[in-house]
Each structure stands twice: as C-alpha cells, then as structure tokens.
Amino acid sequence: MQKVWEHQKYEEKIYKFWEKSGYFTPKPKKGRKKFCIIMPPPNANADLHIGHARFITIQDILIRYHRMKGEDVLWLPGADHAGIETQFVFEKKLKEQGKSRFDFSREELYQLIWNYVQENKINMEKQIKSLGASCDWTREKFTLDTEIVKIVYKTFKRLYEDGLVYRGKRIVNYCPRCGTAYSQLETEPQERESTLFYLDYKTITIATTRPETIFADTAIAVNPKDKRYKKLIGKTATIPIIKRKIPIIADNLVDINFGTGALKITPGHDATDFEIGKKHNLPTILVIDKQGRMVNTPKQYLGLKAEEARIKVVLDLEKEGVVIKKEKIKHLVSICYKDKGLIEPLPEEQWFIKVEKLAKNALSAIKGKKVRFVSRKYEKMAMHWLSNLKDWNISRQIVWGIRIPAWFCKDCQKWTITEGETPVSCQFCYSKNIEQDKDTFDTWFSSGQWPYATLLARSGSKIKIPLSLKDKKRLIDFANFYPTSVMETGFDIIPFWVIRMIMLGLYATNNVPFREVLIHGLVRDKEGQKISKSKGNVINPLEMSYKYGTDALRTALIWGSKIENDISVSEENIKGQRNFANKLWNIARFIKITKANLNWGKEKPNPQTKEDSLIIKDLQKTIQKTTKQIEEYRLNEAINELYKFVWHKLADKYLESTKIKTEKGTKIRKPSISVLQEVFKNCLILLHPFMPFITEAVWRELNISKKPLIIERWPIIKEK
Numbered sequence: 001m002q003k004v005w006e007h008q009k010y011e012e013k014i015y016k017f018w019e020k021s022g023y024f025t026p027k028p029k030k031g032r033k034k035f036c037i038i039m040p041p042p043n044a045n046a047d048l049h050i051g052h053a054r055f056i057t058i059q060d061i062l063i064r065y066h067r068m069k070g071e072d073v074l075w076l077p078g079a080d081h082a083g084i085e086t087q088f089v090f091e092k093k094l095k096e097q098g099k100s101r102f103d104f105s106r107e108e109l110y111q112l113i114w115n116y117v118q119e120n121k122i123n124m125e126k127q128i129k130s131l132g133a134s135c136d137w138t139r140e141k142f143t144l145d146t147e148i149v150k151i152v153y154k155t156f157k158r159l160y161e162d163g164l165v166y167r168g169k170r171i172v173n174y175c176p177r178c179g180t181a182y183s184q185l186e187t188e189p190q191e192r193e194s195t196l197f198y199l200d201y202k203t204i205t206i207a208t209t210r211p212e213t214i215f216a217d218t219a220i221a222v223n224p225k226d227k228r229y230k231k232l233i234g235k236t237a238t239i240p241i242i243k244r245k246i247p248i249i250a251d252n253l254v255d256i257n258f259g260t261g262a263l264k265i266t267p268g269h270d271a272t273d274f275e276i277g278k279k280h281n282l283p284t285i286l287v288i289d290k291q292g293r294m295v296n297t298p299k300q301y302l303g304l305k306a307e308e309a310r311i312k313v314v315l316d317l318e319k320e321g322v323v324i325k326k327e328k329i330k331h332l333v334s335i336c337y338k339d340k341g342l343i344e345p346l347p348e349e350q351w352f353i354k355v356e357k358l359a360k361n362a363l364s365a366i367k368g369k370k371v372r373f374v375s376r377k378y379e380k381m382a383m384h385w386l387s388n389l390k391d392w393n394i395s396r397q398i399v400w401g402i403r404i405p406a407w408f409c410k411d412c413q414k415w416t417i418t419e420g421e422t423p424v425s426c427q428f429c430y431s432k433n434i435e436q437d438k439d440t441f442d443t444w445f446s447s448g449q450w451p452y453a454t455l456l457a458r459s460g461s462k463i464k465i466p467l468s469l470k471d472k473k474r475l476i477d478f479a480n481f482y483p484t485s486v487m488e489t490g491f492d493i494i495p496f497w498v499i500r501m502i503m504l505g506l507y508a509t510n511n512v513p514f515r516e517v518l519i520h521g522l523v524r525d526k527e528g529q530k531i532s533k534s535k536g537n538v539i540n541p542l543e544m545s546y547k548y549g550t551d552a553l554r555t556a557l558i559w560g561s562k563i564e565n566d567i568s569v570s571e572e573n574i575k576g577q578r579n580f581a582n583k584l585w586n587i588a589r590f591i592k593i594t595k596a597n598l599n600w601g602k603e604k605p606n607p608q609t610k611e612d613s614l615i616i617k618d619l620q621k622t623i624q625k626t627t628k629q630i631e632e633y634r635l636n637e638a639i640n641e642l643y644k645f646v647w648h649k650l651a652d653k654y655l656e657s658t659k660i661k662t663e664k665g666t667k668i669r670k671p672s673i674s675v676l677q678e679v680f681k682n683c684l685i686l687l688h689p690f691m692p693f694i695t696e697a698v699w700r701e702l703n704i705s706k707k708p709l710i711i712e713r714w715p716i717i718k719e720k
C-alpha cells in the first residue's frame with residue numbers, strides 16, 4: 001500500500017470495474033424489494049456544475065445503500081434536450097460567429113443543435129461517471145430518443161381524444177426578440193418606473209401606461225360598484241386621434257383605485273383585457289405585430305417599434321389637448337427570463353392542456369399520501385401551485401424540440417392529430433392540402449412524462465396510453481420499478497416539473513410516478529452567496545474531484561446541512577474532507593503493516609478487554625444510528641456519525657489501546673485482531689455509499705473479501 005491515498009490512480013479504474021462487472025444493472029427477482037430513482041436528466045447543453053454534483057452525490061448514496069441492502073436497485077440516467085434553454089445557448093454561440101438562426105433552414109438548424117448536444121452529452125456522461133454515480137448506463141435515455149418521443153406523442157394524442165387538449169387563442173407572453181411565446185413561469189416580474197397618462201375620451205377620462213395601444217381599444221370598463229360612473233354605463237366614449245366610438249361597460253375586475261377607475265380595454269394586448277373582452281364579446285384588434293412593430297394604425301405610426309410609437313402618439317395627443325395629467329408611477333411589467341427585455345402580450349393560436357381535472361387528481365394523490373413530500377414546506381409549495389394552475393400552453397415557437405404531431409387542413413380548417421406519422425390526408429375531408437404545425441412541445445411536456453416514458457421505452461411502440469392493466473404487468477421494467485421510489489430534485493422546478501410529472505403520470509398510468517419527493521437546497525459559496533459566473537465564485541466540481549478526490553468532494557457536498565437546506569461549500573471544505581480520506585487510508589495501512597489483515601472473517605470477534613467490548617458496542621450503536629439516518633434522508637447526520645466513530649473512537653482511542661510497542665516497532669495485540677477486523681470492515685461498508693472509491697480501494701488492498709465492496713451486504717442491526 002502506498003503511503004498516501006492517491007485517488008487519481010484508483011478512481012477511474014474502480015469505476016470501470018464496477019460498470020463492466022454489471023453491478024449498476026439490476027437483475028430483478030420476484031419477491032425482492034425494489035428501489036428505483038429516475039435521475040433528473042441534466043441539460044445536455046453545458047458542463048455539470050456544483051449543484052449537479054450535489055444531487056448526484058445524494059442520489060448515489062441512496063442507491064448504493066439500497067443496493068447493499070440486497071434490493072433490486074435501478075438508477076436510470078438521462079439527458080434532457082432542454083428545448084428553449086439549449087436553443088438559447090446555441091444561438092449565443094452563433095452570435096459569437098456573427099451568425100443567427102435565421103441564416104439556416106429549420107432542418108439545418110435542428111441538425112446543428114443536434115450535433116452540439118451529442119458532443120455535450122458524451123462529455124456530461126463522463127462527468128457523471130467521474131462523480132462515482134452508480135447508475136445503469138445500459139438504460140440511459142435522452143428526451144429525444146425515438147422511443148421516448150413515441151410515448152410523448154401517444155400521450156398527446158390521447159389527451160386530445162379525451163378533450164383535454166384544445167387549440168385556443170390566448171394572450172401569450174410573446175418575446176419579440178426570441179420570437180417565441182413563453183409560459184407564465186418563463187417571464188419575470190420587474191418593477192419599472194413609467195408614466196401614467198390621463199387621457200380624455202370625451203365622456204370619461206382614463207389612465208394608461210401604454211398610449212400607443214389606444215387604437216386597439218374596444219371598450220372602456222368601470223367597476224359596477226363605482227358610484228362616479230354608474231350613469232355612464234351603456235354610453236360611449238371616443239378614442240382620441242382616430243375618433244372611434246367605443247362602449248362603456250361594467251366589470252368587477254376593474255380596480256376602482258387605479259388611475260381614474262376607468263380602464264381602457266385592449267383585448268389584443270393585455271391578458272386581463274382579453275378575459276374581459278371574452279366575457280363581453282368584444283372584438284380583438286391588433287396594433288403591434290410579432291416583431292414588436294405597429295400595424296393597423298394611422299399611417300404616421302405604421303412600422304414603428306412600440307416604444308417609438310408611444311413617444312409620437314403622446315406628442316399627437318398633447319397637440320390634440322387630450323392629455324389631462326402625467327404621473328410617474330412604479331408598476332410591474334413582465335420581462336423575458338432569457339434576454340430580460342419587455343414581454344409583449346399577444347393573442348396567438350396555441351395548443352393548451354386543460355389542467356383542472358389533472359391538477360385535481362394530483363392534489364388528491366398528495367393529500368392521500370400516495371406521493372409523500374419529505375419536507376412539509378415543499379408539499380405546501382406543490383399544493384399551492386396545483387391549486388392555482390392555469391391551462392398549460394404547450395406550444396413553443398422554436399425548432400429545437402419535439403415537433404407537435406398536428407396537421408392543419410387548409411380546406412376544412414381542421415386539425416389531424418397522429419402518433420407522429422405524417423398523415424396521407426386530412427382525416428375529415430381527405431384533402432392533401434395539409435401542413436404540420438411548426439411549433440414544438442414545451443420541454444416540460446415531454447419531461448413531465450419522464451418516469452413512465454423511461455421505464456416503458458424498451459417496449460414503447462406497442463403500448464397504449466393510458467396503460468392497460470395487462471401492459472402494466474407485462475412490461476418488465478415498468479412492472480418492477482413503477483411507481484419509482486424517490487424523486488430527488490431542486491425546489492425551483494417543483495412547479496415546472498414535479499407537479500406535472502404527478503399530473504401526467506396519474507393520467508397515463510393511473511398511478512403516481514414516485515412515492516416520495518425529496519427536494520434539495522442550493523449550493524452556495526462560503527459567504528452564503530448564490531454561486532454564479534457573474535459573481536466569480538464558481539466551484540468546478542470536476543476540478544475539485546481531480547484535485548482532492550471524488551470522495552472528499554462528495555462528503556463536502558452533504559456535510560453540515562440537511563438535504564432540503566442550502567449548503568455552503570468552499571475549496572477549503574473539500575480540502576478538509578480530504579483529511580478524512582487520508583485518515584481512513586492511514587488506518588488501513590497500519591492494519592496492513594502490522595499484518596492484522598490476515599484471515600478476514602475466519603474468526604468471530606472475540607472481545608477480551610474493556611476496550612474491545614466498548615468498541616463493539618459502539619459499532620452496534622453506529623450501525624443502528626446511521627441506518628436510521630439514511631432511511632430518513634438525514635445524510636449529513638449519518639456522515640457526521642461515521643466520521644466521529646472512525647476518527648475519534650476507532651483511530652484515537654481503540655487503535656491506541658491495542659498497540660504494543662516492541663523492539664521491531666508497533667504491533668497490535670493479537671487477541672484484539674478479530675475485533676479490529678470486525679469494526680474496520682463494518683466502517684468500510686457503512687462509509688461506502690458516501691465515499692465509494694477509497695472504501696473499495698481499501699477493501700481490495702486489505703483483501704477483505706473476494707466479493708467487491710459495492711455488493712457487500714449492509715450490516716443487520718442486532719436487536720438487544
């Protein structure tokens with residue numbers, strides 16, 4: 001054995017050995033307990049960051065623990081094409097080369113992004129492996145795998161047939177720069193200072209921050225409770241400049257205290273106004289197009305950008321003498337979460353999922369504890385989102401993703417939905433004059449199906465959605481591992497992902513996708529600051545694992561903080577954990593040098609001294625405690641317990657008590673060797689899920705067993 005633990009010499013070799021020997025691939029047996037985690041697929045568009053390293057560590061600890069308990073364990077890895085995110089990253093790269101997406105055809109662009117993602121994916125797999133992840137690579141899935149896409153299509157078609165998918169005009173959050181509509185979640189509220197203009201509409205004065213949209217007004221609304229305007233309801237008002245008359249209506253959505261209490265209704269450019277417009281059958285007029293430029297206005301504004309038009313319109317309104325007052329106000333606007341520019345609310349034909357019934361079922365699954373959130377606070381968060389969910393817009397105007405399998409017939413104006421195949425003709429009038437929807441699915445629509453899609457993918461083409469009882473039993477991976485055991489992921493994607501997996505999982509399989517939800521907090525720097533490139537406090541997990549060893553990195557990532565809480569990590573922390581690895585190595589080396597490593601397990605531990613009995617008792621306590629801690633996801637407490645036991649009880653006290661100084665050097669009391677072997681062997685087993693590499697290396701160096709440590713049995717707790 002070398003003097004110090006040289007992780008670089010061991011890690012890759014050990015990983016390859018595990019993988020090649022097939023230990024990551026379950027060989028399920030009837031009647032044996034099953035444990036399954038579907039890995040949240042990292043985006044295949046960048047390197048892994050420290051947050052990924054934390055979740056991989058947490059999941060690998062659970063997986064290794066359950067594997068050692070003799071269960072059939074599946075950890076299924078994957079990669080996410082990450083629709084808009086990836087296209088955004090890729091377009092930035094194009095920009096650096098002086099190009100844009102508009103320089104390529106749809107097919108060319110798709111192929112370019114595909115190649116880029118494949119390269120990243122290979123890189124990412126290497127990185128996951130270097131972190132010691134014992135996942136089953138033979139079952140790895142990518143969100144754009146043919147078999148996965150097939151299942152996604154089947155779910156969509158079935159939702160459509162069940163009347164849960166509809167095509168509707170909705171005000172969408174349109175970003176004129178990205179050229180796509182975003183979901184409510186992909187926009188951010190931002191407080192901005194604006195001018196509130198009080199404008200004279202002859203019979204009534206209104207207040208607006210967007211005078212350039214007056215040409216799209218189709219009514220003025222007041223609150224029915226507002227005494228000031230009671231008499232005006234049913235009369236008309238006149239839009240300045242164009243002098244068009246519009247009705248004054250009553251609606252209780254109007255805020256009496258904002259501006260004058262009279263609201264101009266512009267259904268084409270505001271989500272609330274759109275709702276009010278629908279209720280009162282008002283027409284929708286558009287004066288801003290998708291490029292953010294003026295249309296359908298008097299000549300002088302045509303083609304101007306909305307902000308430019310505002311200035312000009314205000315000048316003209318002032319000339320006309322209808323600007324009664326100007327007021328600076330702070331108000332919330334929606335900005336694009338990608339480029340931080342203003343979102344333009346626009347009505348668009350999109351595909352929507354009716355969420356009411358799906359969300360209700362998901363809620364009752366949580367209430368009925370069919371899905372258990374380990375932390376109450378995150379359960380509340382999920383229930384809050386489910387109770388307030390609006391219909392889900394699943395159309396995205398981007399190339400990178402799963403194209404929606406819907407064909408529009410130009411003759412009868414109807415849609416033909418398929419399971420992905422191109423229809424010969426329109427299913428209603430048999431016209432061949434059909435065209436596929438250009439949009440792709442929201443990336444969360446496909447990843448929302450991830451748990452069942454990954455487990456069904458091997459037989460994907462033959463199944464029906466919802467899954468029949470027969471298929472549930474027939475399809476082996478599904479029968480064995482669904483519902484999966486734990487969904488371990490970040491709190492920020494509870495609304496995007498976790499609740500949608502529950503909704504779609506219940507819909508497609510009539511069962512929840514996972515039994516427990518374990519949410520992890522963020523990794524922060526040592527000052528507790530969020531880690532980001534702009535702050536310059538990035539910790540590269542691969543660099544750290546190369547420098548200090550993967551085991552040191554892994555323990556630093558769970559040390560001192562509950563999984564659900566944020567954790568502060570610095571290079572010093574990781575370096576500190578390295579000392580623990582060295583300590584373990586030194587004990588092993590001492591055992592080897594003193595020849596206390598012969599005849600492992602041949603002899604039952606036979607305590608002779610007070611110290612012998614005490615350490616055996618302490619070991620039992622440690623086994624009991626750490627087992628319970630891992631079962632309850634208190635990984636930080638478990639590693640702390642093991643650290644204290646190994647360092648203080650075993651190394652500092654017990655080992656010292658067994659040493660006998662002779663002329664030739666230090667020896668171990670012979671009668672204590674069986675005890676030492678029992679204790680150290682169990683330390684390696686208990687530490688293995690946390691520090692897989694050094695424990696496996698020591699296990700081998702000391703020749704403890706022919707069987708590798710990864711499949712050694714977890715010690716059984718001895719009841720008193």
Ligand SMILES: [Zn+2]
Nearest residue numbers: 175178336339
């Ligand atoms: Zn944008």
Ligand SMILES: [Zn+2]
Nearest residue numbers: 409412426429
């Ligand atoms: Zn037709």
